[in-house]
Amino acid sequence: MSSPVSNESHDGVTHKLPPGRLVVFWAWMGIIVVGLTIMIVVPLSGA
């Protein structure tokens, strides 16, 4: 099985994930954080 980290961006030093996958990660994290914030703030405001 190949490594989950593609060697296409392998720089041998920092081993960063390819940017595309970081965008996907933070897009999902963003959806969840924004969603949770709205779902907590709205009822606290009494709406």
Add this chain to the structure above:
Amino acid sequence: MIMRAIRDNALSIFFGAIFLLTLIGQSFAGLADTNEQNTLHGEPTVTWAQFVSSSDFMVDVSENWQSEFMQFFVFILATVWLVQRGSPESKKPGDEGVGTDQDQRVGEHSQPDSPAWARVRGWRLWLYSNSLLLVMGAVFALSWFAQSLAGLVVANEENAMHGEAPQTWVEYIAAPDFWNRTLQNWQSEFLAVGAMIAFSIYLRQRGSSESKPVGTPHHVSSEESD
């Protein structure tokens, strides 16, 4: 370049798109249902903007969110310690537990391209080793908390209409309404996960990463661990 980026991330993009479409669909169906009830009770109807910023909508969304993240939280935790022989969702019998450092490729067993916190020792390795469970657990806890807050507002609107005293948050989290909303979602998650674990021993979907390859014997739990 763009086409390749789309193909490389097709699964995430597909689920992101159908998540947004179904959430929008839920908002319009919920609005129609609310306005039907309001009309029946001789109350003024609400706009879409009023509905999506109301606790009525929030409680419906949050009760489903919490149950989904609870499902993954329990599934991730249970699959560390429990196995199901023959299921591709499971490690093979005998592999129960958190595994050796060599198996997990951490510390001195890490590879040059292992994640940075897998190559160190101490709290960073512990945190990264449990990061998926911790994030899923945190989202579960926060969305369940959101459900309790929104459910309380909705319950107290009903109480006010019937001339009853408002409930406190502590009273609400012990109330039947809170547990009815919670458990009706939890039971369906456990049913679906249990069915997936059991059915995938004998049934196959050619080409799906959720299935064993079609010709894999029934007793093989996971192609990678055998």
